[in-house]
Amino acid sequence: MEIAVVGGGLAGLVAAWRLAARHRVTLFERLARPGLAAHGVDIAHGGATLRVDMPLRVYFPGYYPTLARLYDELGVASEPVSYATTFSDEQGRTYFRWRNLRWRDRSWPFVLPQDLLGARARRIVRGALRFRAAALPALARGELAGRTLAEFVAAARIEPDFVDGLLLPAVATIGTCTLADAAAYPADVVAAYHAGGLARESVRRACGGADEVAARLLAPVQRVVCEAGVTALVRDAQGVTLHRRGAAAERFDHAVLACAAPQARELMADATAAEDGALAGFRCRPLTVLMHRDAALMPARRADWSPVHAHVRAGAERPESTIWINAVQPALRDAPALFQTVQPLREPRAGTLLAEARFERALVDAASERALAQLARLHAEPGRRLWWAGAWAHRGVPLLESAAASALAVAQAIEAAAPGRAA
Ligand SMILES: Cc1cc2nc3c(=O)[nH]c(=O)nc-3n(C[C@H](O)[C@H](O)[C@H](O)COP(=O)(O)OP(=O)(O)OC[C@H]3O[C@@H](n4cnc5c(N)ncnc54)[C@H](O)[C@@H]3O)c2cc1C
Incomplete structure (x- = not known):
């Protein structure tokens, strides 16, 4: 045909x-x-020219069985990358941070004791544990069908600090949408994503x-x-x-x-x-992605940098997220700092912008x-x-x-x- x-x-x-x-x-x-x-x-780096995807896309086989099989069939090599994330507020202060303990293809998120000194961070961790304990069994029993994420977290009395400080910004980052769109997500879709293995599997990117x-x-x-x-x-x-x-x-x-x-x-x-x-x-929701070199869009303290930075401002309709490209693309590890900011709330400094692209996301x-x-x-x-x-x-x-x-x-x-x- x-x-x-x-x-x-x-x-x-x-x-x-x-x-x-x-x-x-x-x-x-x-x-x-x-x-x-x-x-x-x-x-351009080290006498060679390297192509950086815009947007940078990652996957983890637990939630991506079709893609993982497809890449195998095509012979597309992939490598694990760290997606440890720092969350900062409107002042640029870090209020939560999780890291990745990685071993081969496995990866476990964890929080260092020093990152739990603030009461808000402790409430976020409590909320995360409660969310996991409530959402995954409810998903398995089919009890999430027809409920929005906002309805589920309200009914399950999940810590608001976790919902507003981590869950909704994370869903809005993964789905590149607003926080209100994230709240309207079907609860079972979010729980199934979580159940897919993100808490034990490393995310991966196609090497080429x-x-x-x-x-x-x-x-x-x-x-x-x-x-x-x-x-x-x-x-x-x-x-x-x-x-x-x-x-x-x-x-x-x-x-x-x-x-x-x-x-x-x-x-x-x-x-x-x-x-x-x-x-x-x-x-669909239109969105912008910027490739730039402005470190001001990363957490204020250099020691707080992670591969992913979620910047969550009180009252803003969406989070801003910045990927530290050098930390996820090994060939650029020693190159000058390079960032990709999705749904920017702030402009990178003049002269640091390398490219801008617009997308639409369902x-x-x-x-x-x-x-x-x-x-x-x-x-x-x-x-x-x-x-x-x-x-x-x-x-x-x-x-x-x-x-x-x-x-x-x-x-x-x-x-x-x-x-x-x-x-
Ligand atoms: C910032 C960002 C980060 C993302 N990160 C990830 C990630 O880490 N992991 C992940 O799994 N997914 C990620 N995604 C989502 C992922 O990129 C998309 O879900 C996926 O690429 C969608 O593929 P698609 O083929 O359905 O649609 P699209 O990629 O939108 O393809 C549609 C194509 O149709 C073309 N087109 C439109 N109109 C016409 C026309 N009239 N004639 C001809 N062609 C036309 C468009 O130009 C486009 O090429 C991300 C998305 C964004 C925006």
């Missing part, structure tokens, strides 16, 4: 890779490079970064069109016609929309009311949960030619795992619909 995949983020790349084994696949990307690797920045992952996934793909200018997709009984600016219309047997839900909606010239309704359930809430069920019903319709894949189109925190899992599920559904298979 001739198959179009629109969008070259991880979901589009994985769908294209899997389908290219048996079909002729064309991947259309809006940007100049496939989106997964489009925003990386070249950093997004470029290597994209190159391996694209190797079997017959055709890649960047800066594609796709304007619309129109269906008929035999397939899908894809329209692009300045190019002839092209026919495909199937098309996978592997872009964000609002963008997918814009491209669908003939969306049904049911499709419209489902896609409207997925909202939100997870009661509406997106309902929309996922509608999407599954639409995907099961007989004769379907148009499909959706993306981190938003699979249950869980929208991460590389859900992007890969949704793409493989769509590829499997298209295979099942292939001539000779349906019977």
